[in-house]
Amino acid sequence: MFSSYSEALEWIHGRLRLGIKPGLTRMKWMMEKLGHPELKMKTVHIGGTNGKGSTVTYLRSILEAAGYSVGTFTSPYIEQFNERISVNGKPISDEEIVELANVIAPLADELEETELGGPTEFEVITAMSFYYFANINQVDIVLYEVGLGGRFDSTNIIQPIASVITNIGLDHTNILGHTYEEIAFEKAGIIKAQIPVFTAVKNQDAIKVIKEQADKKQAPLFILNEDFSITSHTPQETGEMFTLSSANHILEHIEISMIGQHQTENAALAVMAAQSINHHEEFSISEDVIRTGLKRAYWPGRFEILSKSPFVIIDGAHNDEGISALVHELSNRYSNYTIHIVFAALKDKKLDQMISQLDQVADEVSFVSFDFPRAAKATDLFSLSHSKNKRIGEQWDSHLAKCIQNMQPDSILVVTGSLYFISEAKPYLCEFLKNNKISL
Template sequence: MFTTYKEALDWIHARLRLGIKPGLKRMEWIMDRLGHPETKIKTVHIGGTNGKGSTVTYLRSILQEAGYTVGTFTSPYIEQFNERISVNGKPVTDQEILDLTNVILPLANELEETDLGGPTEFEVITAMSFYYFANNPEIDIVLYEVGLGGRFDSTNIVQPMASIITNIGLDHTNILGNTHEEIAFEKAGIIKEMTPIFTAVKHPGALKVIDEQAEKKEAPIYRLEQEFSIGAHESISKGEIFTLRTNGDILEKLEISMIGQHQTENAALAISTVLYLIQHASISVPEQAIRNGLKKAYWPGRFEVLSENPLVIIDGAHNDEGITALVHELSTRYANRNIYIIFAALKDKKLDKMIAKLDGIAAQISFVSFDFPRAANAEDLLKISQSANKFAVEDWQPYIKEEISHLPPNDLLVITGSLYFISEAKPIICQYLKNMTISL
């Protein structure tokens, strides 16, 4: 048994050595030993390539605004590990993490001795979350974000009230498949019998796969631009405004505070799901709660403006779809400014297209290394870039501070790439910006 939070966290993180082990048998074994806590909570299950965390946030914020106590399970974290298991947006305490780890530890040790092998880091955290939410009587509903894929993801033991697939992109191809259709099949694994599925998938082949799986499971399907649609979209200085049309409702001039056209799609998925739950799951959510919840929704590290002067933005664009959305927003909103980019990535990503798109808008692009087992080397990233003004930097902390301090008044600095890097960099950048303000 562990006696400190640090011991517990070190043990959890040490399980990264087991890598990714797709399959549900270990989770089912643990759930059985815990008395199946996953059956004792009301859930919504959210998968997809990009937009999962934002969609979870919109859902949570709307339901919370309507007076519900909402649990969330998300990954990875941006500011602290504990936020992966949260209630109404507030991470569980260090003591709760310690207590939960001590519940799972003996089961993990026992499982290690079986043919199934020990649970991975993600399986341990997922099991902790199920136990926590099932034993917290204040929780009304829990939003579960898929970790990787869907079909064999450890969260896929839930029997949700509704499922969501945000979009499909070519990410984690070494595990999920090399085509949109193959990846869609894995994502569609979260579709359950007779359970509604909401999706913003646009790729025709991927959507066809989802349609087929929904039909096979007799699951009602609600698709962007078919059963619900977005209109009258307008970008504003601190967010987006749009109208949502469903088969039964029209909600005009909805406002979100997260930036990006893609965020209107994530918000539309959340609203459409809520409207379904109102009709079919005895959930009561007034229209004003939808409006207020959308506007209040905040998810760190997603086109987040850390400072207006100097203009510093961070964005966890860690795959081709994320970079495409980022480039679109930067080129639309800041067409008349020089854009300085600092980029870090994991080496198992498809980096050539991502870097080419960043090259296309950057007045200067710098590549940095960071301390993570799968992190790409800055020099390797530099070799991929075709930019005329590019740099490779090993020690990113002083470099970012220097770039901020020397940023010309009308230009902007964008720190982007791996969410693991963003989570490491954000608190350091924020502290430096705070110190700058104090010294002025």
């Protein structure tokens, strides 16, 4: 039995040694032992390549504004591990983590002795969340973010009242497949029989696959730019404004506080899901509530401005699509600034394409590494860049400090890459900026 938070966390993270093991058999085994907590809650399932966390946030904020208690299960974390299981945006306590670990650990030990093998870190955390929301803190609704793929993801044993598939890109190709069709098939695995699904997928080959899977499950399907659309998009200084139109509803001049054209798509998905949830008799979500929720929504590490003077932005652009969105916003909003990008990534990503895009927008680019098993070496990132003004930061933290200290009034520092890196860099940057009030 674990008596402290640090012991519980060490055990959970120790499961990383088992790597990624797609499949639902271990989850089903544990749920059977626990009395099927995954079936004792109302849920919404959110998958896709980019935008899952933001979409969860928009929908959570709408539901909160309507007065409901909302659980969320997200990954990875940005500021603290506990946030992966949260209620109304507040991470569960250290004591609750210990309690949950003590429930799941004996099951993990027992499972390890079977032919199925021990559960992975993600499976353990998913099981913890199911037990928590079913037995410890029963909320009105829980939003589950898919960890990887969909079809064989640990979360895919829930029976949601709505499903969402955000945009799809060529990410995790070593596991999910090398084409849009193959990846779409895995993502579409979360579609359940007769349960409405909303998607912002743009690739036509991917859409075809999702349509086929929805037809097989007789699931009503709503597609961005076919069944609902975004018009009159206007970038704002601290967010975006747009109009959302669907077959029987128009919401004009919606405001969101997260920056980026792609965020309008995530917000639109959340609105469509909220309107679907509104059809369930136990929920009542008005247009005013939707507007209020969207405006309040905040998700750390997504084109987040940490400081205006010095101008520091942090963004978890961890794949080709994420980098494209980042480059688009930097080019459109800050072309009159000198842009210095600091980048760290995981070695299993399409690094050449990502770095090529950064080279095009950055006046200066730095490459760093960080302490994570899958982290790419700074030297390897450096070798892929064709920038005329590139460098290696030996220690990411001291390098960031030097970058900030050397900034000019017309410059922006953009810290981006792996979300695992962002989760380390953000707390450091916030503390550094707080303790070093630099005036440019």
